[in-house]
Amino acid sequence: MKLVLTLLLFTAVLSGCKSTPPMYMYENYSESFYTLKKESGHESDAQWQSSLESIIRKSNAKALRVPPGIYANLGYIQLKANNYPKAIEFFEQEKNIYPESIIFMDNLIQKAKVKG
Template sequence: MKIIANTGLLGAVSAVFLLTACSGQPKPLYNYEDYSDSYYGAKKNMTEESALVLQKSIEKAIENASESSSGRVAPGMYANLGYIYLKGGKSKEAIANFEKEKSIYPESAHFMDRMIKKVQVAQGAENDKK
């Protein structure tokens, strides 16, 4: 009788494990969208068009960040977007993204502070020329 009871219990536990394993895919830690492909394309052949594709990819990942288990984008995405804005002459947007990167990922603060300072120094030099 004990053997039958133990077999039934083992079967029930096995069924629970099987059902929970098949219940669905876990959410990824970060939402990348098509960032990897567009980043590779931009680095391989950096043109205005590839930079725009990368920018749109990062913006889309930021919009859909809530779909990831962490609720945020991967480290470096705001910094990368800020760099794209900086290259496009949009200093204010660049600084805003560097600040956002720093607030979400405090370990990047030293690097982001240096980037912000470089942008501000460049803005000051540009204003001095006028």
């Protein structure tokens, strides 16, 4: 009986040590967004875009879901640059991955279509 209890306790302890893999890979999202807001301008926009694209590449390489808002932020950057077709493409990707964003993304898509 003691052996069974010892084995059960040992199994319980070992099963508690397993860590779950991350759901998303945000990388340096917070730092790059802070830099964008602190030092707004074309150069910081380009750095932020590069950071977002890196998050997408690394998420895809690790077979992780791209974090929420990444495609929407890329779409916003394209919208600011008057690249409406590319903005719409990113908004559509965000909408497809995160259906809960459909209303917001559809509004942004409509605005991009009107401007473009």
